[in-house]
Amino acid sequence: MFCEEIKLKSGQKRWVCVADGPPDPATGKRNQISRRGKTKKEATNRVNDAILSLEKDGINQRVSKNIVFDELAEEWLATYSLSGVKRATIRIRETEIKILNRFIAKTSIVAITHSTYQKLLNEIAPNYARTTVLGVNITAGMIFKYAIRDKLIKDDPTIGAVIPKKRKTVEEIESEPLERKYLDNLELSDFLNAVTKHGLNLDIERFYLLAFSGMRSGELCALKWSDVDFRNNTIRITKTLYNESNNMKKYELTPPKTEGSVRTIQIEKKIMDLLKFYRKNQMKVIAQYCHVHPDEYHDGNFVFCRANGYPYVQKNINERMDRLLTYTSIKKSATPHIFRHTHISMLTEAGVDLSTIMERVGHDDAQTTLKIYTHVTKNMKNDASEKMSVTFENIMQNINSNVF
Secondary structure, X not given: OEEEEEEOOOOOEEEEEEEEOOOOOOOOOOOEEEEEEOOHHHHHHHHHHHHHHHHHOOOOHHHHHOOEHXXXXXXXXXXXXXXXXXXXXXXXXXXXXXXXXXHHOOOEHHHXXXXXXXXHHHHHHHHOOHHHHHHHHHHHHHHHHHHXXXXXXXXXXXXXXXXXXXXXXXXXXXXXXXXXXXXOHHHHHHHHHHHHHHOOOOHHHHHHHHHHHOOOHHHHHHOEHHHEEOOOOEEEEOOEEEOOOOOOOOOEEEOXXXXXXXXXXXXXXXXXHHHHXXXXXXXXXXXXXXXXXXXXXXXXXXXXXXXXXXXXXXXXXXXXXXXXXXXXXXXXXXXXXXXXXXXXXXXXXXXXXXXXXHHHHOOOOHHHHHHHHHHHHHHHHHHHHHXXXXXXXXXXXXXXXXXX
């Protein structure tokens, strides 16, 4: 350790001591620790305390500097995949890691500082949706926490990071009206008429159920007859169907999106009667298939399945919807998910309170639900005023004759 007494600009004297600490983890170069004190002893103690603190961190400097980000990310993902998360979630994490790797794949993990990481976020923000950037940040945080747990690094560079927020232009805001998120009554009627006139096998049952239940298409595909209660006209939603390859035999049943998504909902009797009639026909089709292919039937008890018992996947519903839209005058870019928002507007018009609506649809998106509820309620109030004017027009005419 080297120590010397120096004179400050103020005229005061201080002791400065310098000693070698652990090598720089990023470069492996010499890392000198310098501290000041009023006395030589005080400066010496401060240097020793700083070195001891670095050594107590237990960071394996030699190992850390040789690990680059993409290697760490791959190791973390392998462990994360064993934690019971859905395959769909893992795919999202893989995508987010690919984004990170474009910038820091071969960067030593100890060289990724808070400043380096913030610059990364600033660069990707203009090219991705903010939700994607948020996801990237969450994934990066999990990876760095994994490294901290294994004592490869000391700090998590994602802590305190700012997620840049893109401001929408006036044109973007005006081009995304809330009405595009759901079908109004005329549009819903138009679509269901197309279903009735031009629908293929299962179209009527599936699209009417989507419209009058608000369930997700994955939840619809996962429905089993054991979830359907014809006596009480209810359907129990406890799972969703995931199929990465769209191979009918390679499906996976997973828990629904959130805990609030597990729910039992009341279904209109006409819809339940439709399902009951469909069930009778389905049993005949299955019996015939089993007679011809007794060893090939998959007994999954699915409500919406092929003759061989395997469930249909969401892609099939998407394709059917695209086909049916060509028979309508609907100009909106619609997917089966639009029926969730449509159902919210239907319930609102029916006078159902907000908390009940959110419970029924499984708390999909509280913000969107509230926006649609507020929007429809506002329109209902405006309509109420117009209806009052029309209904009581004769009475109000007395104002003109008696006052003016």
